[in-house]
Amino acid sequence: MTLSRTDTQALKILPFSKRPCLHHLEGRIPFKPCTNDYLCDRCEFDQYFCDEYSVHAVLGPVKVLNVEGVQFPHGYYLHAGHTWVRIEEGSMVRIGIDDFALRLLGPVDRIEAPLLGKAVKQGEPHMVIRRGEYRAGVLSPLSGVVTAMNAKLREQGRAANEDPYAEGWVMTLHPQNLRKEIKALMIAQEAESFLAQEVDHLHQLIEEISVPLAADGGTLGTDVFGAMPQLGWERLTRTFLRA
Template identity: 55%
Template sequence: MQTTGSENRLKRQYQPCIWMQAGVVDHKLCHEDYNCPRCRYDRVMNNLAEENISLKRSGIIPFGKRGRIVSWKERLLARPLSKRPCIHHMKGRIEFRLCHMEYRCGSCDFDQFFDDQYSVHAVVRPVDVLDVKGFKIPQGYYFHQGHTWMKIEESSSVRIGIDDFALRLLGPLDKIEAPLVGREIRQGRGDISIARGKNTARMLSPVSGIVTSINSTLREDGCLANRNPYSEGWVMMVRPDSLRMDMKNLMIHNESSAFMDKQVDLLCREIEEVAGPMTTDGGFFGDDIFGNMPQLEWGRLAKVFLRT
């Protein structure tokens, strides 16, 4: 497994899959530029490995070629410590380096350093944005039912933010606070806090993982998120620890559009409950629904829409 500089250059050209390098499969080349979270093959292999673990736990010995599939981490951990290459070396990005962390990259200082040095931190504005009853839904973003979003970024990290609906519902925020870098967040836990005047609320994290970066501007100017919810208004970057499991609880494309459509209907019902039937024709919701209709009550909006 230990390779020289020229071999590394060769690796970059041919890109052997991580599963091949670990010895789980005989031959498989990578066509995703080592972006494993987006790779279908990686997803299928991980599922097979998990199935085999479940079978073994229930006393059944899996057989055949499929039965021999174990996760690439498990296969590498079976090697002596001196023969466990760092994942970044396996991806052809660095010279040989040993992994001392049993492939728990989320807790690895070098991995954090590597990401900080080489990752693209530029915030890309979404270009393909759907309009659902006046609320923006960018394509490629995953949405949580608590109105937070997650976008898969470079090097297996994800960017997290608050969606257009929540920000326009609650209006201009004074501050948005994410947990400190290095802290652990959990999917569905109120890890993000928001404040507008005396009103505060917590928002649910869309994924679980370790916070690797936060948008500190939001501590002073929460309105930045109101202005650009899906780009400059991002809240934090996270190294997820169970992204695939977490993604099962998130919505994308048609699912997120249908969800947003229902949320707008729910908002109309909430408004009609406090202000009587709407007798207007035309018009999307504005940018500060709570501010223009405080009788909707902050706490109630947080409970109904943010689910906290």
């Protein structure tokens, strides 16, 4: 993701400790808070980094955290209900479901989101995942008014499984209280630690039913529920989606 250096209005309303350096949002460095009010042309670190980066760096995709195959991008915020937030231009945020939840529940048939203009509240199940006869509510990571929804997911839910952090986005919001509510979200190492705990918890549940973990080369598989339905759909969604 690349943000314009002149369009930082949404970022400036965040608490100082949650304001990511633009180089972090662009996937170039680990999380680093901005300490210069996004005045990049007056930032000594920005000047130093740009000088070094222009010589040594090779541009590539945005970096991601990887926890036993579960991916989560740098610069994104994570909610405990396994939804993500990406801050965009014009004081807007984009929201989706994370890789862990989609691996947990497997290929989904459809994902439903509120219609445009609908008000949603942080921590309430405003999104729905459907797989066959199964249904799971998904918590909204922020409060606000829906400004767009990914209609493709209503017919092709697997697009989220295939690309959860880009083409698989669910909705965009005009947030109502971003500065306060973002304190409940995780970023960088905090998000990585949380995902590691969730993977460990899943391992424990699997051990209870004495079934080997479905994995691809030592990583978490792409359809945990499909491989181990004994875990129970309701149990998995209640435990991890927290809805």
